[in-house]
Amino acid sequence: MAEYQRYTRRKLLFIVACVVAMVLVIGYAATIGSSNISFMEVYKTIFNHFFNPDAVDPDADWAIFTIRLPRIMAGLIAGMTLGVAGAAMQSMMKNPLADPYTTGISSGASFGATLALGLGLSFAGFGGSMSLVLFAFVFSLIPAAVIILVSSLRATSAATMILAGIAVMYLFNACTTLIKLGLSDASLASVFNWSVGDLSAVTWNDCGIMVCFTIVGTVTLMLMSKKLNILITGDKNATALGLDAHKLRIVLLILISLMAASVVCFTGIIGFIGLVSPHIVRMFLGSDNRYLIPAAAVFGGVLLMVSDLIARVILAPTFLPVGVITSFIGGPIFLYLLIKQRRSAW
Amino acid sequence: MKVELKDLEFGYDPKKPIFTGVNYTFEEPEFICILGPNGVGKSTLVHCINKILKSTGGAVLIDGKDNKEMKLKELAANMGYVPASSEDNFPLTVVDTIMVGLQNDAKFGTKKEDLEKVYDVLNLMSIEHLAMRNFNELSAGQHQKVVLARGLVRMPNMVILDEPTSNLDVRHQLEVTRILSELPKQKNMIIIMISHDINITAKYADKVIMLYGGSIYAVGTPKEVITKDNLRTVYGVDADVIEINDRPHVILNGAIREE
Numbered sequence: 211m212a213e214y215q216r217y218t219r220r221k222l223l224f225i226v227a228c229v230v231a232m233v234l235v236i237g238y239a240a241t242i243g244s245s246n247i248s249f250m251e252v253y254k255t256i257f258n259h260f261f262n263p264d265a266v267d268p269d270a271d272w273a274i275f276t277i278r279l280p281r282i283m284a285g286l287i288a289g290m291t292l293g294v295a296g297a298a299m300q301s302m303m304k305n306p307l308a309d310p311y312t313t314g315i316s317s318g319a320s321f322g323a324t325l326a327l328g329l330g331l332s333f334a335g336f337g338g339s340m341s342l343v344l345f346a347f348v349f350s351l352i353p354a355a356v357i358i359l360v361s362s363l364r365a366t367s368a369a370t371m372i373l374a375g376i377a378v379m380y381l382f383n384a385c386t387t388l389i390k391l392g393l394s395d396a397s398l399a400s401v402f403n404w405s406v407g408d409l410s411a412v413t414w415n416d417c418g419i420m421v422c423f424t425i426v427g428t429v430t431l432m433l434m435s436k437k438l439n440i441l442i443t444g445d446k447n448a449t450a451l452g453l454d455a456h457k458l459r460i461v462l463l464i465l466i467s468l469m470a471a472s473v474v475c476f477t478g479i480i481g482f483i484g485l486v487s488p489h490i491v492r493m494f495l496g497s498d499n500r501y502l503i504p505a506a507a508v509f510g511g512v513l514l515m516v517s518d519l520i521a522r523v524i525l526a527p528t529f530l531p532v533g534v535i536t537s538f539i540g541g542p543i544f545l546y547l548l549i550k551q552r553r554s555a556w
Numbered sequence: 557m558k559v560e561l562k563d564l565e566f567g568y569d570p571k572k573p574i575f576t577g578v579n580y581t582f583e584e585p586e587f588i589c590i591l592g593p594n595g596v597g598k599s600t601l602v603h604c605i606n607k608i609l610k611s612t613g614g615a616v617l618i619d620g621k622d623n624k625e626m627k628l629k630e631l632a633a634n635m636g637y638v639p640a641s642s643e644d645n646f647p648l649t650v651v652d653t654i655m656v657g658l659q660n661d662a663k664f665g666t667k668k669e670d671l672e673k674v675y676d677v678l679n680l681m682s683i684e685h686l687a688m689r690n691f692n693e694l695s696a697g698q699h700q701k702v703v704l705a706r707g708l709v710r711m712p713n714m715v716i717l718d719e720p721t722s723n724l725d726v727r728h729q730l731e732v733t734r735i736l737s738e739l740p741k742q743k744n745m746i747i748i749m750i751s752h753d754i755n756i757t758a759k760y761a762d763k764v765i766m767l768y769g770g771s772i773y774a775v776g777t778p779k780e781v782i783t784k785d786n787l788r789t790v791y792g793v794d795a796d797v798i799e800i801n802d803r804p805h806v807i808l809n810g811a812i813r814e815e
Binding site: 211213214217218300301304305306436437439440442443444446447449450451452453454492496497498500 | 603606607608627628629630631632633635636637639642643644645646647648649651652653656657659665666671672675687688690706716
């Protein structure tokens with residue numbers, strides 16, 4: 211029993227280490243920019259901003275709170291959401307290839323964004339970027355709604371849900387391609403920029419909306435983590451342990467879809483974080499969702515912040531789309547860990 | 557605990573029921589084995605008891621209450637289940653795998669008493685040395701013992717096992733079946749096991765239920781049920797049945813009876 215307790219402590223230590231890394235990355239990322247602000251000054255400015263307003267350096271405060279932190283926080287929140295959603299999606303679908311976009315969320319969001327950007331449609335009287343966000347959000351939820359409808363007609367397995375998601379994804383991709391055929395070069399460029407993922411346009415207000423979904427979703431999934439552990443042992447076993455696997459999967463699908471949609475509508479499609487963060491964490495902590503979900507949240511946040519940091523500096527002053535960097539960083543790290551891992555994680 | 561099957565019926569197609577008119581009462585702590593050829597509805601029958609499947613006719617009464625009226629959680633509280641195969645896409649350690657059997661609640665952490673229950677059942681199955689191993693690193697025999705431990709960890713009044721020894725070598729089959737056969741006396745449990753091994757069933761079972769022709773064909777002690785005539789009718793094989801230590805033992809002659 212002592213060995214198990216040590217094992218549990220090691221898992222908690224990993225999560226604490228990720229939180230420390232998160233704080234350090236936030237501090238370092240906030241030093242990057244045209245104004246020269248040191249690592250320690252960043253924390254001092256943040257502290258003064260909240261607890262000692264009289265001592266605030268207005269230039270540093272403006273640079274950090276108006277320019278840098280919204281983007282950094284967007285990376286943190288989006289990464290956390292995608293990491294948690296990926297971990298939960300893989301467990302509920304019992305599939306290591308599942309990610310937050312498995313149910314076609316990205317294709318739905320792309321279609322919505324293409325409608326807004328390409329055809330200049332507005333949503334319920336909202337114009338510009340807000341209209342884009344609303345279009346992307348609403349359309350990203352349509353594939354999940356279709357899957358739930360299909361599931362309600364007949365109790366379906368995880369595999370059927372994935373296949374239904376793929377069917378809807380192809381349908382939306384075809385619609386998006388059709389619209390793109392008629393777009394101008396400028397509109398096509400806007401659609402492309404959105405589709406590769408970008409954190410630069412995210413505001414504090416957007417962060418506020420995202421963080422609500424993140425907190426509610428993450429806490430709910432942590433409370434459901436034991437049920438997720440049961441779900442990975444198979445539907446028959448889950449039923450025998452008192453769980454309605456079908457109903458639980460629908461509840462989880464709604465929750466994960468809302469979480470992923472809340473990110474994708476503001477940032478565009480940032481791939482890889484939701485797929486890879488849970489797997490990297492699994493290699494260190496195992497597959498127990500009680501620890502996997504909080505750890506995937508923090509690790510996903512760190513991974514996306516680091517990716518965005520690199521996207522900002524690698525070809526400065528040109529910023530690369532963060533979606534490209536997540537794949538460039540995550541891919542090799544993941545391959546390295548796959549080769550080096552001592553225990554099979556899935 | 558009393559589990560009554562009353563005119564139980566199930567069919568995916570209502571016009572073609574897999575079984576009908578199944579009547580039996582499980583009450584005494586016994587080791588009961590269900591025998592029958594492939595496709596006769598053995599798994600379907602036990603899945604109707606724990607509501608993995610919903611029966612299409614008749615009733616399963618748990619202490620007088622129809623299981624259709626019971627919530628899954630209420631049913632699971634007194635009934636353990638060991639599936640024929642366990643999925644391990646995302647393997648946990650052996651301790652965590654067994655802990656899953658205790659975890660259908662919204663609390664986050666690990667309770668000390670739960671951990672103690674897990675180590676008790678590890679001890680019962682003589683697999684304490686596997687505690688911190690990853691589930692997917694185990695041999696088939698160890699794997700099955702862990703799944704069995706997960707079904708037993710709550711020490712329910714009844715445990716249903718769907719062919720738990722199907723992937724095991726003969727030594728592990730004997731070992732697992734012996735452990736199961738001791739549980740009714742040790743822990744006051746009703747153990748219902750689906751089996752394809754007639755001789756191991758004959759050696760350890762207190763009662764045998766033989767399914768055939770869409771209902772219970774024979775029920776009783778191994779000696780009463782495992783007979784030359786029953787084997788010929790139910791399995792379509794000609795076999796000699798001898799007695800060893802007052803238990804039947806089947807010797808297959810290699811002759812498959814022509815239909």
